Amino acid sequence: MTAAARQPTATAFVPGHITGFFSAHPAPKPARAGSRGAGIALSDGVEVTVTPGSGVRLNGETIEMPPVDSVCTRLGIDAAVDATTSLPLGAGFGVSGALALGTALAANAVFDRGKTENELITLAHCAEVEAGTGLGDVVAQARGGLPIRIEPGSPSHGRLNGLSARPRIEYATFGELSTESVLSGDTDELTRAGESALSQLLEWPTVKRFITASQGFAAEAGLLTDEVAAAIDAVDAVGGDTDTGAAMAMLGNTVFAIGEGLSAAGYDAQQCQVDTGGARLRDT
Numbered sequence: 567m568t569a570a571a572r573q574p575t576a577t578a579f580v581p582g583h584i585t586g587f588f589s590a591h592p593a594p595k596p597a598r599a600g601s602r603g604a605g606i607a608l609s610d611g612v613e614v615t616v617t618p619g620s621g622v623r624l625n626g627e628t629i630e631m632p633p634v635d636s637v638c639t640r641l642g643i644d645a646a647v648d649a650t651t652s653l654p655l656g657a658g659f660g661v662s663g664a665l666a667l668g669t670a671l672a673a674n675a676v677f678d679r680g681k682t683e684n685e686l687i688t689l690a691h692c693a694e695v696e697a698g699t700g701l702g703d704v705v706a707q708a709r710g711g712l713p714i715r716i717e718p719g720s721p722s723h724g725r726l727n728g729l730s731a732r733p734r735i736e737y738a739t740f741g742e743l744s745t746e747s748v749l750s751g752d753t754d755e756l757t758r759a760g761e762s763a764l765s766q767l768l769e770w771p772t773v774k775r776f777i778t779a780s781q782g783f784a785a786e787a788g789l790l791t792d793e794v795a796a797a798i799d800a801v802d803a804v805g806g807d808t809d810t811g812a813a814m815a816m817l818g819n820t821v822f823a824i825g826e827g828l829s830a831a832g833y834d835a836q837q838c839q840v841d842t843g844g845a846r847l848r849d850t
Contacts, residue, residue, distance in 0.1 A: 581841035583660035586780030589760030600718030614668025619646030636693035656742035658818020663703030710844030780813035
């Protein structure tokens with residue numbers, strides 16, 4: 567056996583995460599900052615393998631990923647991070663959050679850092695907040711299911727609930743939107759729309775209400791793109807049962823649908839399930 571083969575390694579799986587709506591809640595301490603809102607954890611996710619070394623690769627390509635660098639710094643390690651995913655980066659699937667959380671989980675095992683799950687989630691959450699690449703993906707990805715972020719922040723400060731439904735999901739993406747540019751700008755209007763959407767969902771916590779609240783949020787926050795608007799109209803036009811519908815994924819030029827609405831409307835959509843397990847280490 568070669569030295570490379572004996573090198574310690576660990577792999578984590580982190581579900582992709584689609585946010586339907588959110589409100590931004592900055593704070594001086596990143597563990598207290600975050601977002602309120604609701605989304606879906608996807609069975610399509612990110613596998614993150616960590617070994618001693620350096621550098622971050624995604625699907626074989628070297629990339630810059632500040633949240634991952636921050637996680638490694640916080641853990642006091644030098645790690646090589648090799649991730650694979652079918653999800654596009656920058657299109658509203660929480661890939662940067664998945665990379666940060668997957669790195670934290672796998673690195674804790676490889677380097678025997680002795681951290682609890684909540685400590686690792688907090689490391690990844692703070693790294694995302696400080697990098698400006700996300701506010702609530704990490705805590706939602708850690709939980710899985712259809713998480714509702716009741717209060718913002720890391721596990722020691724935030725509060726989560728969720729919808730019990732586990733529908734089939736479809737999605738189609740038309741390109742990227744810059745999370746950093748949206749979150750670094752004036753988020754007052756966005757936050758008002760997000761608070762209204764959350765109130766609507768908590769009043770009647772169903773998948774259908776989640777979709778309609780998400781649709782309203784995208785329009786009121788001024789984030790709805792022409793491509794996504796056309797896809798939502800197309801899904802509505804084909805009709806279906808009361809649990810179908812489509813909305814925009816935040817923050818990306820991406821549409822997601824419950825059931826098979828996108829396929830029925832003629833879109834070449836990806837299909838997946840709701841991930842119920844949340845972020846986790848793979849068995850070795």
